[in-house]
Amino acid sequence: MTVDLTTLSSEERAALIKQAQELEQKERTEKREAYEAVKADAVITLVNISKDINEQLTNFKAHAFETMETLGDLLKEYSGRYAEGKGNFKVEYGDYKIEYNKQGKGSYDERSSEAEKYIFDFIESRYQGDEATKEFILSLLERKKGELDPDNIQKLYKYESTFADENFSRACELFRESYQYNHSKDYIRFYERNERGQWKNIVLQFSAI
Structure with a gap:
């Protein structure tokens, strides 16, 4: 109105x-x-x-x-x-896959320097005239930014029973004792195979969906 x-x-x-x-x-x-x-x-x-x-x-x-x-x-x-490995691995079953990644860095403490001395003693006692073998073994002890490569040290372990040498065995023992793994973060990722045979990530992160 x-x-x-x-x-x-x-x-x-x-x-x-x-x-x-x-x-x-x-x-x-x-x-x-x-x-x-x-x-x-x-x-x-x-x-x-x-x-x-x-x-x-x-x-x-x-x-x-x-x-x-x-x-x-x-x-x-x-x-x-060996325990020094990063521990990364993946498993598959049928159309499913899981990846496990350990984030971190392996390093060796002061005992590794003593282990190297035993390796030098071993080389001098057995391969003094064999430059090729000496260079191969010493290459495994090369340091990058002052750090030994755990993967290279693991290669030494494979020869421990082959050499059966007291110096070599003591070196391996010290390397194992001196190893430290500095953990940061681990990740697990899940996958499913799609109809085209491709692995599709099963996203659990809210911002990524």
Whole structure:
């Protein structure tokens, strides 16, 4: 209904304006309350779901790493790999694959210098005139940025029983004792083969989905 304001008294106009303001205020209040109700429901629901997922992921992570560590130990025992290895490996079964990557760096403490001296004694006692063999063995002791290469040291271990030498065995023993693995972080990645035979990463990282 249209009201001709010119026909109303000042009191009537004031009352009408007050009524309109009250109606506008009521509408704002209703909209605010509706928004706050939707917000409260959304926040509570999403946070509770995220808490459930977080708990599931936490439990799954612990289970996954425990399982892969056990599998890695069994693989190490089965294959005869040395403890100095990084421990990275992957397993496949049917259309599924899991990769386990250990992030870190291996190094040797001061005992490695003593181990090297035993290697030098071994070389001088057995290969004094064999330059090729001497160079090969010494190449395994080359340092990069002051650090020995664990993969090269592992190659020495393979010859321990072959040489059956006291100096060589003592060197290997000291290398093993001096080895330290400085761990940073481990990763497990899961894959499934798609219909084209390609490995598809099963993404568990929220920002990557």
